[in-house]
Amino acid sequence: DIVMTQSPNSLAVSLGERVTINCKSSQSLLYRSNSKNYLAWYQQKPGQSPKLLIYWASTRESGVPDRFSGSGSGTDFTLTISSLQAEDVAIYYCQQFYSTLVTFGGGTKVEIK
Amino acid sequence: QITLKESGPTLVKPTQTLTLTCTFSGFSLNTNGVGVGWIRQPPGKALEWLALIYWNDDRRYRPFLKNRLTITKDTSTNQVVLNMTKMDPVDTGTYYCVHRGGGGDYSGSYYDFWGQGTPVTVSS
Numbered sequence: 001d002i003v004m005t006q007s008p009n010s011l012a013v014s015l016g017e018r019v020t021i022n023c024k025s026s027q028s029l030l031y032r033s034n035s036k037n038y039l040a041w042y043q044q045k046p047g048q049s050p051k052l053l054i055y056w057a058s059t060r061e062s063g064v065p066d067r068f069s070g071s072g073s074g075t076d077f078t079l080t081i082s083s084l085q086a087e088d089v090a091i092y093y094c095q096q097f098y099s100t101l102v103t104f105g106g107g108t109k110v111e112i113k
Numbered sequence: 114q115i116t117l118k119e120s121g122p123t124l125v126k127p128t129q130t131l132t133l134t135c136t137f138s139g140f141s142l143n144t145n146g147v148g149v150g151w152i153r154q155p156p157g158k159a160l161e162w163l164a165l166i167y168w169n170d171d172r173r174y175r176p177f178l179k180n181r182l183t184i185t186k187d188t189s190t191n192q193v194v195l196n197m198t199k200m201d202p203v204d205t206g207t208y209y210c211v212h213r214g215g216g217g218d219y220s221g222s223y224y225d226f227w228g229q230g231t232p233v234t235v236s237s
Contacts, residue, residue: 098221101175102222104162107159
C-alpha cells in the first residue's frame, strides 16, 4: 500500500493568515507517461461529507475558491490556503490515486486561533 | 446535478452481512468512464476506500477486504449495492457512496461527489 503522511496533525491560524498543509507519499505519485501527479485534496467540515478541492495535485475543482491551491510533485505535496476564512475550519485529507488501492492521509485539522 | 444517497441498517450484529444501497441521480452508470464506489470512515478516524464499480462492470476491491466485499450495480434503478460479510465491531463507521471524478485507465480514482453518508454500528 502507498502510505500517505500528512503534517501537521492540526494547526490554529488567525483569520486572513496563510495555511500550509503537507502530504508525503511513500512512493512517487508522478506518472511519467503523462507527467501527472495522482494526488487529490479533500475538505471535510464538521458533520459533513468530504468535498473535493484539488485533483492532479494542482487542478482546482469547479467552484472551489482560488485561495485554495495545490502544489508539489513526486512524493511531496502541499495544500495552501492563502488567506484563512472562518468557513475553512475543517479537516483536510490528501489522497493518492496512483495505485488502484487508493489511500488517504490521516488528516490535518485547521482551526481559528 | 449529481446526487448520491446511501441507505441501509444503522445497527448490525457481529458475523452478520451488511447490505448498503446507493441510489444516485444526475448521471448514468452506462456511460464510458463512470464509476461509483464506497468509502468508509471509522469514528474520529481517516477515510478508507472499499470498492469501486465501473460502467463496464469492472470491479475493484480493497485487497484486505476482498473476500468480504461484493459490489453490484443496477442501471435500470440507478443503484449500486455493497455487501460486506462477517461484520465486526471494527467495521463500525460512516459509509459513503461516491462518484468517480476521474483517474487513469490503470490507476485509482478521485471522487468528486459524495453522499451524505450512513452510520453503521456493529454491536451485539
